[in-house]
Amino acid sequence: MARKDDPATVEYETKAKNLLKAELKRKGVTYGQLADRLSIIGIQETERNLNNKISRGGFTAAFLLQCLAAIGTATVHLSETD
Structure with a gap:
């Protein structure tokens, strides 16, 4: 199991955080609206x-998928060059 301070873990947590923030921005969804949609x-x-959970970036894959579903994101594009 990867340690929380492992550079590879930190790198991918940052990618997940940035992916979610970008999708929220692209959809024009605030954290308040996301809370409503998740409920x-x-x-x-x-x-x-x-705000705290997304800023930290250390959330589960399930949480990421729940947020993406709640804001109506059907596909995501991952780039190895970000």
Whole structure:
């Protein structure tokens, strides 16, 4: 299991955080709106919790997929050059 301070882990947590932030921006969705949309699918998060969780970047793959589903993102493009 990768350690939290492992550079590879930090790199991919940063990529996940940036991916989610970019999708939120592209869709024009605020953290408050994301909280509302997540609650519709049964996920209870406050705007403040979302801000903290996304800023840290250390969230689960399930959380990432829940957020992407809640904002209506059907596809994501990953680039090895970011």
